[in-house]
Amino acid sequence: MTEDALFPVERRRQEVAPGAVHLPGWLPAERRRELVEACRSWARGPVPMRHTVLPNGGVMSVQTVCLGWHWQPYRYSRTADDVNGAPVAAFPEWLAEWGRAAVADAYGDDGGYAPDTALVNFYGGAARMGMHQDKEERSSAPVVSLSIGDACVFRFGNTETRGRPYTDVELRSGDLFVFGGPSRFAYHGVPKVLTGTGDPAAGLDSGRLNITLRETGLGGGRGPAQTGATAPTGAPQRSREWPKSTR
Numbered sequence: 001m002t003e004d005a006l007f008p009v010e011r012r013r014q015e016v017a018p019g020a021v022h023l024p025g026w027l028p029a030e031r032r033r034e035l036v037e038a039c040r041s042w043a044r045g046p047v048p049m050r051h052t053v054l055p056n057g058g059v060m061s062v063q064t065v066c067l068g069w070h071w072q073p074y075r076y077s078r079t080a081d082d083v084n085g086a087p088v089a090a091f092p093e094w095l096a097e098w099g100r101a102a103v104a105d106a107y108g109d110d111g112g113y114a115p116d117t118a119l120v121n122f123y124g125g126a127a128r129m130g131m132h133q134d135k136e137e138r139s140s141a142p143v144v145s146l147s148i149g150d151a152c153v154f155r156f157g158n159t160e161t162r163g164r165p166y167t168d169v170e171l172r173s174g175d176l177f178v179f180g181g182p183s184r185f186a187y188h189g190v191p192k193v194l195t196g197t198g199d200p201a202a203g204l205d206s207g208r209l210n211i212t213l214r215e216t217g218l219g220g221g222r223g224p225a226q227t228g229a230t231a232p233t234g235a236p237q238r239s240r241e242w243p244k245s246t247r
């Protein structure tokens with residue numbers, strides 16, 4: 001339960017919509033720290049983290065860097081043609097293992113989950129993300145979302161419209177949210193970051209990191225590491241005991 005809320009909110013596993021599961025506090029502090037370190041490394045390059053420019057000229061308030069496949073509105077490619085043209089960093093095997101553990105904890109079975117791309121988003125205090133569908137993937141495998149740092153309001157809607165019905169969920173540091181099955185193509189967004197709620201234990205005092213893992217369905221594996229390039233430095237060593245269910 002939250003300590004500060006007038007009406008305390010239960011922080012329990014919750015199925016927000018069919019196939020959309022929120023697992024609060026899924027990532028332990030050590031794993032959060034490792035992931036923050038890895039994100040700092042990915043943010044430096046080979047493709048630097050940047051504010052994505054939309055086809056209508058709008059600039060996203062969120063900053064993004066990708067692994068495995070580079071996402072730009074509205075397609076995936078192996079090179080960051082809208083940034084510096086560099087090949088995207090590889091999607092590491094340890095992150096795929098975290099993804100399988102996440103799906104298994106959400107649904108009871110990992111279903112052979114094989115994510116080959118990740119979008120790493122950084123939200124400064126004023127950043128937000130409008131309601132959208134993740135639909136550039138040619139796969140209906142679930143999206144695995146990990147949040148670290150400042151909490152946020154995550155709005156999870158329906159597959160038909162940007163508007164109601166939707167459910168607002170508070171995602172805090174370490175929370176896992178998985179959306180698949182009938183919810184895989186539901187609209188979702190982040191209307192608000194709750195500044196001042198950061199996670200010093202994870203090394204992220206302010207701002208919010210969100211990492212979504214996806215299967216692109218495009219084939220060709222997890223990216224450059226498959227073809228000989230080196231993995232980004234700073235990738236954490238996962239302890240052998242982890243991941244396991246924290247439910």
Ligand SMILES: O=C(O)CCC(=O)C(=O)O
Pocket residue numbers: 119121129134145147154188189190210212
């Ligand atoms: O930041 C989040 O929680 C959601 C991010 C998201 O929807 C996306 O990257 O497509």
Ligand SMILES: [Fe+2]
Pocket residue numbers: 132133134188
């Ligand atoms: Fe999304």
